[in-house]
Amino acid sequence: MKLKSLALAGAALLSLVAVGPGVAADTIFYPHLVYRSGAYAPNGIPFANGVADYVAMINARDGGVNGVRIELEECETGYATDRGVECYERLKTKGAGAIAFSPLSTGITFALTEKVPIDKIPLQTMGYGRSESADGRVFAWNFPLLGTYWSAADILIQHVAKISGGLRGKKITLVYHDSPYGKEPIPVLQDHAQKHGYTFEAIPVTHPGVEQKAAWLKIRQTRPDFVFLWGWGVMNSTAIKEAVAVGYPRDKMYGVWWAAAEPDVRPAGDDAKGYQGLALHPAGADYPVHKDILKYVYDAGKGSGKREEVGEVLYNRGMIDAMLKLEAVRTAQKLTGKKVVVGEDVRLGYENLELNAERIKDLGFEGLVTPLKITCADHEGARKARIHQWDGQKWVFVSDWIEADINYLRPKVEAAAAAYAKEKGITPRSC
Amino acid sequence: MAELGPLLEVVLGGLMSGVLYALVALGFVLIFKASGVFNFAQGAMVLFAALSLVRLAEWLPFPLAFLLTIVIMIAVAWAIERLVLRPLVGQHGLILFMATIGVTFFLDGFGQTIWGSNVYQLDLGIPASPWFLLESLFPGGILVSPIDVFAAAIAGALVLALSIFFHSTKIGRALRAVADDHQAAQSVGIPLNRIWLIVWSTAGIVALVAGMAWGSKLGVQFSLSLIALKALPVLILGGLTSIPGAIVGGLIVGAGEKLAEFYIGPSIGGGIEYWFAYVLALAVLLVRPQGLFGEKIIERV
Known part of the structure; x- marks a missing residue:
C-alpha cells in the first residue's frame, strides 16, 4: 500500500515537471517577482500589470527587443523576503539566464544584494532599495534608478x-x-x-x-x-x-x-x-505608450488587469520599470553584438544606459519619465520628483520637478558605500 | 490633569480596539466550546465574509448582500463540516486543528481568487470624524472614534445573544455536551453533524460581524485575516472556553498594548504593541495556565 502511494506521488510529481512551462533558448528570459496576493497585493497588482502589459506590447508590436522575444515568468513573493529569495534561486538560471531582477521590496533587495555579484545578475530597484547602492563603484550590480x-x-x-x-x-x-x-x-x-x-x-x-x-x-x-x-x-x-x-x-x-x-x-x-x-512620474493613460498597450494588448484581449486601470500611478511605474530594463537589454545587445543577452551583458547595458529627451519621445514616454544617464559611479541616474495631491478623484501636481541635492547626498552615499565595502571586503572599482 | 487626558485617551482607544479583538476571539471560543476544535481558520473566515459582503454590495442592495453573505457563510460551514470535520470525527484535537490550518490557506486563496485582492471600502454610514468628550475638563478633550463605539456596541449585543443561546436553549446545551465528548454525545442521540453545522454557521456569522466592524475601520483586505493572530493572546489570557473571558481578555490586551506602545515604546525604539500582547499573555500563563476565565481541566492518567 505504501509502495503504491509512493509510486502515485512520484508519478504526480513527474507529471507536474513534464507539463511545466519551458523557456526557449533563443529568447530573453525576464524573471518577474510579484505579489498578487496577501497584505500588499493592492499595490503589487497594478505594478505587476504594468510590467506584464509593457512586455506583452513589446513582443506583440516589435517581436521583442530587436526581434528577440521576451519570455516573462512571474513568481509570487507575497512581499516576504524568504519567498523572494526562493523565487530568485528558482528563476536565476532559467532559459538563457535571467536578464535582471526587480524584487519590488527593499527587504528582498537587502537579501539579494550579496547574491547578485556571485550570480552576475543586475538588481534593478527603481525608486527603492539600498540608498548607498547608488555608488556603482562598490555596488556594481545594484541599480536604484530614478531616485533612492x-x-x-x-x-x-x-x-x-x-x-x-x-x-x-x-x-x-x-x-x-x-x-x-x-x-x-x-x-x-x-x-x-x-x-x-x-x-x-x-x-x-x-x-x-x-x-x-x-x-x-x-x-x-x-x-x-x-x-x-x-x-x-x-x-x-x-x-x-x-x-x-x-x-x-x-x-x-x-x-x-x-x-x-x-x-x-x-x-x-x-x-x-x-x-x-x-x-516619480505622472498618472494618466494619455501617453503614446498607453495607446500601444491598449491597441496591441487590451484590444487583443490579453491585458493583465482591467482596461480602466491602465494609467494608474503604480501601473505606470511598473511600465517604466519594464521599459528601463528592456532599454538596458537593448544597450547590452548593441555593446556585445549578441542577440540573446544574459545578466552579465545587461549590467554593461545598465552602466551605459542613457535616455535623453529624444529617446524618451521615441519610446512613447515623453512627459512620463525624466531623462537619465547611468555611469559606472552613479547608478541612480536621475533624482527628481514632484509633489502631487489627491483631489478626491485624481492626483494633481502641486509642485514642479524638485531635484535632490547631489552635493549633500553624494558624500553621504559614498561614506555609507565605503563602510559597506569595508565590512564585506569589497575593493571599490575606480571610475 | 494635562497628563491625564492623553492617558485616558490611550486607555479608551485601547479598550475599543480590545472589543474588536474580542469579536474575533469570540468566533474561536464559540467553536472550541462547542466542538473542542481550535479553529485557526477564524481569521480567514472574517476575511472571506467581509470580502463576500463588500463585493456583493457593489451590485446588490446592502441588506440583500448581507443576507446573501450569511447564506454563503452557512454554505462554507456546511462544506467544512462535510469535507473536513466529518471524516475526522473522533480524531485527536491536534489533527482537527491542523485541518483548520488547511482551511485557512484554502479560504484565504479562494476568497482572493473570486473576490479580488484590492482594498475595498465598506461604508456603514458611521462618521469617521472623532468625538471629543469632556472638553471642559481636559485641554482638547478626550478623543473617541465613533467607529470604535459602534463596534463595541455590536460586540456587546453579540455577547449577550450568544450567552443566552448557550445557557438557555436546548441547542446550546447540546453544543456544550458535544464539546465535552463527541462520541458520548452521539451515543445519547445528539446529532453531531447537525450541531457542528450550527456552531460553524454561528461562527461564520460572528466572523461576518467582526469583518464588518474591522472592514469599516480599515477597509476590507487581506490583513483582516491576520487579525486572527491578535485574537490568540486574547484567548490565552481569557481562556479558550469562556465568552466573558474573550471580552475581558480583549479589553486587557487592547488597553495594555496601546499603553505599552504609547509610554514604553518610544524609549525602546517603538513598534512593540504587536508582541507586547503575547508577553502579557505569557505572563498570565505562568500564573494561570488555563487563562483568567478558562476551565481547569483535570485528567486522570
Whole structure:
C-alpha cells in the first residue's frame, strides 16, 4: 500500500515537471517577482500589470527587443523576503539566464544584494532599495534608478522648507513601516533636522500596518507641522483613516512615492482629499505608450488587469520599470553584438544606459519619465520628483520637478558605500 | 490633569480596539466550546465574509448582500463540516486543528481568487470624524472614534445573544455536551453533524460581524485575516472556553498594548504593541495556565 502511494506521488510529481512551462533558448528570459496576493497585493497588482502589459506590447508590436522575444515568468513573493529569495534561486538560471531582477521590496533587495555579484545578475530597484547602492563603484550590480529613499527624503524636506519659509522650530514626524524600507530615510531626516533646526520624531508601525492607533494618538498629542508617511500597502490607507480619526489635517501629510498612489487614498474615500505625496512620474493613460498597450494588448484581449486601470500611478511605474530594463537589454545587445543577452551583458547595458529627451519621445514616454544617464559611479541616474495631491478623484501636481541635492547626498552615499565595502571586503572599482 | 487626558485617551482607544479583538476571539471560543476544535481558520473566515459582503454590495442592495453573505457563510460551514470535520470525527484535537490550518490557506486563496485582492471600502454610514468628550475638563478633550463605539456596541449585543443561546436553549446545551465528548454525545442521540453545522454557521456569522466592524475601520483586505493572530493572546489570557473571558481578555490586551506602545515604546525604539500582547499573555500563563476565565481541566492518567 505504501509502495503504491509512493509510486502515485512520484508519478504526480513527474507529471507536474513534464507539463511545466519551458523557456526557449533563443529568447530573453525576464524573471518577474510579484505579489498578487496577501497584505500588499493592492499595490503589487497594478505594478505587476504594468510590467506584464509593457512586455506583452513589446513582443506583440516589435517581436521583442530587436526581434528577440521576451519570455516573462512571474513568481509570487507575497512581499516576504524568504519567498523572494526562493523565487530568485528558482528563476536565476532559467532559459538563457535571467536578464535582471526587480524584487519590488527593499527587504528582498537587502537579501539579494550579496547574491547578485556571485550570480552576475543586475538588481534593478527603481525608486527603492539600498540608498548607498547608488555608488556603482562598490555596488556594481545594484541599480536604484530614478531616485533612492535618501533622494526622496531630501526632496520632501526641500519642498516643506520652501512652502513654510524655513523649518526652524518646526516639528516633523515620520510614520514608517518597521522594515528596511521604512527605516531608509531616517539618517537623512535626522541630518536635515540639525541643519534646518526642526524637531524630528520617527514612529514605527509593524507589518502589515493596520495597528496605528497609539502612533496617531501620539501625533495628536505632539501636533507636528508635517507628517511624512513611509508606508506600503494597507498601512497607507490606514494611516489616512487614523489621521481623520485624530483630526490631523491631510494636507500636512506627505507620502513617499510608494505611499501616494490610488490604492493608498481610495479606501479612505473623501477623507483622503488634500493628502499629498511624492510623484516619480505622472498618472494618466494619455501617453503614446498607453495607446500601444491598449491597441496591441487590451484590444487583443490579453491585458493583465482591467482596461480602466491602465494609467494608474503604480501601473505606470511598473511600465517604466519594464521599459528601463528592456532599454538596458537593448544597450547590452548593441555593446556585445549578441542577440540573446544574459545578466552579465545587461549590467554593461545598465552602466551605459542613457535616455535623453529624444529617446524618451521615441519610446512613447515623453512627459512620463525624466531623462537619465547611468555611469559606472552613479547608478541612480536621475533624482527628481514632484509633489502631487489627491483631489478626491485624481492626483494633481502641486509642485514642479524638485531635484535632490547631489552635493549633500553624494558624500553621504559614498561614506555609507565605503563602510559597506569595508565590512564585506569589497575593493571599490575606480571610475 | 494635562497628563491625564492623553492617558485616558490611550486607555479608551485601547479598550475599543480590545472589543474588536474580542469579536474575533469570540468566533474561536464559540467553536472550541462547542466542538473542542481550535479553529485557526477564524481569521480567514472574517476575511472571506467581509470580502463576500463588500463585493456583493457593489451590485446588490446592502441588506440583500448581507443576507446573501450569511447564506454563503452557512454554505462554507456546511462544506467544512462535510469535507473536513466529518471524516475526522473522533480524531485527536491536534489533527482537527491542523485541518483548520488547511482551511485557512484554502479560504484565504479562494476568497482572493473570486473576490479580488484590492482594498475595498465598506461604508456603514458611521462618521469617521472623532468625538471629543469632556472638553471642559481636559485641554482638547478626550478623543473617541465613533467607529470604535459602534463596534463595541455590536460586540456587546453579540455577547449577550450568544450567552443566552448557550445557557438557555436546548441547542446550546447540546453544543456544550458535544464539546465535552463527541462520541458520548452521539451515543445519547445528539446529532453531531447537525450541531457542528450550527456552531460553524454561528461562527461564520460572528466572523461576518467582526469583518464588518474591522472592514469599516480599515477597509476590507487581506490583513483582516491576520487579525486572527491578535485574537490568540486574547484567548490565552481569557481562556479558550469562556465568552466573558474573550471580552475581558480583549479589553486587557487592547488597553495594555496601546499603553505599552504609547509610554514604553518610544524609549525602546517603538513598534512593540504587536508582541507586547503575547508577553502579557505569557505572563498570565505562568500564573494561570488555563487563562483568567478558562476551565481547569483535570485528567486522570
